[in-house]
Amino acid sequence: MSHDVHPLVLNNGVRIPQLGFGVYKIPEAATRDAVLTAFAAGYRHIDTAALYRNERGVGEAVRESGLPRDEVFVTSKVWNDDHGYDATLRAFDASMERLGLDVLDLYLIHWPVPRLDRYVDTWRALEQLYRDGRVRAIGVSNFQPDHLRRLLDRTDVVPVVNQVELHPYLQQEKLRVAHEELGLLTEAWAPLARGGELLADRVVLGLADKHARTPAQVVLRWHLQLGNVVIPKSVTPARIAENIAVFDFALDEDDMAVLASLDREGRTGAHPDHLG
Ligand SMILES: NC(=O)C1=CN([C@@H]2O[C@H](COP(=O)(O)OP(=O)(O)OC[C@H]3O[C@@H](n4cnc5c(N)ncnc54)[C@H](OP(=O)(O)O)[C@@H]3O)[C@@H](O)[C@H]2O)C=CC1
Numbered sequence: 001m002s003h004d005v006h007p008l009v010l011n012n013g014v015r016i017p018q019l020g021f022g023v024y025k026i027p028e029a030a031t032r033d034a035v036l037t038a039f040a041a042g043y044r045h046i047d048t049a050a051l052y053r054n055e056r057g058v059g060e061a062v063r064e065s066g067l068p069r070d071e072v073f074v075t076s077k078v079w080n081d082d083h084g085y086d087a088t089l090r091a092f093d094a095s096m097e098r099l100g101l102d103v104l105d106l107y108l109i110h111w112p113v114p115r116l117d118r119y120v121d122t123w124r125a126l127e128q129l130y131r132d133g134r135v136r137a138i139g140v141s142n143f144q145p146d147h148l149r150r151l152l153d154r155t156d157v158v159p160v161v162n163q164v165e166l167h168p169y170l171q172q173e174k175l176r177v178a179h180e181e182l183g184l185l186t187e188a189w190a191p192l193a194r195g196g197e198l199l200a201d202r203v204v205l206g207l208a209d210k211h212a213r214t215p216a217q218v219v220l221r222w223h224l225q226l227g228n229v230v231i232p233k234s235v236t237p238a239r240i241a242e243n244i245a246v247f248d249f250a251l252d253e254d255d256m257a258v259l260a261s262l263d264r265e266g267r268t269g270a271h272p273d274h275l276g
């Protein structure tokens with residue numbers, strides 16, 4: 001993997017570009033072009049899921065880009081309907097058929113769905129896929145500390161990431177501390193809080209002005225400096241380029257402190273204890 005993708009090292013030694021491209025809500029027909037635009041802008045990490053119904057477009061773009069396969073990092077996720085050992089193995093095969101890839105870089109359990117109480121069995125299926133070399137790393141998404149601890153108590157492979165909603169309005173400090181203790185990286189979904197109010201927040205606008213950057217760039221830079229893996233989504237070519245142009249400036253301690261003060265439990269999505 002070339003150096004300009006700013007990789008972080010996962011707990012199994014695999015490198016992940018710290019900034020990736022999210023494709024939730026991009027229609028299947030538009031996904032190939034959006035991902036090719038992202039590759040042209042320098043992204044080398046794509047975040048999709050069976051739920052997003054656009055894995056085919058992601059796979060097409062990977063092939064048509066002409067990029068060496070080992071320079072592109074692709075994540076997908078097993079959806080809530082497919083929890084359980086056998087169902088997860090089938091869901092993985094179906095995702096791989098749609099993606100048209102031989103090996104996946106990262107496979108995640110999308111939500112723990114505590115009501116079903118099957119995420120430990122689902123994890124055992126991911127462990128099997130990892131041992132079989134079908135996926136280079138396995139992780140989870142939307143897990144709370146108690147879900148993580150249960151997994152770690154009962155299974156062998158430590159997840160490499162927990163992908164959770166995280167942005168200045170929902171900073172997830174307790175969870176980030178738990179991740180550090182358990183040895184996994186924090187991956188931020190909805191890193192721009194879905195592009196709403198946060199990007200018009202007076203504090204963010206002030207920092208954008210100070211650094212002659214856009215509000216989205218300030219927020220993404222904050223994520224990078226916290227050590228988060230971050231996966232902003234956009235279908236707008238100018239924004240796709242803007243969102244990756246964040247490696248050539250830095251927020252100072254005061255900037256980070258003022259952004260820390262924006263925390264307010266401002267979820268845009270479901271709470272993991274309630275979904276499912
Ligand atoms: N594991 C999970 O449960 C979840 C995972 N995810 C993953 O995280 C990714 C990112 O999260 P997502 O929900 O898409 O939200 P984001 O926080 O990435 O926000 C995306 C929205 O912000 C807009 N936007 C993007 N860049 C800019 C910019 N520079 N200036 C102004 N507006 C901007 C986009 O508009 P436009 O596209 O029109 O340009 C879009 O409406 C997803 O695509 C998905 O891959 C997301 C939700 C849950």
Ligand SMILES: O=C1CO[C@H](CO)[C@@H](O)[C@@H]1O
Nearest residue numbers: 024049051110268269270
């Ligand atoms: O990945 C996802 C995209 O956003 C959805 C709506 O918040 C989530 O439920 C889902 O987990």
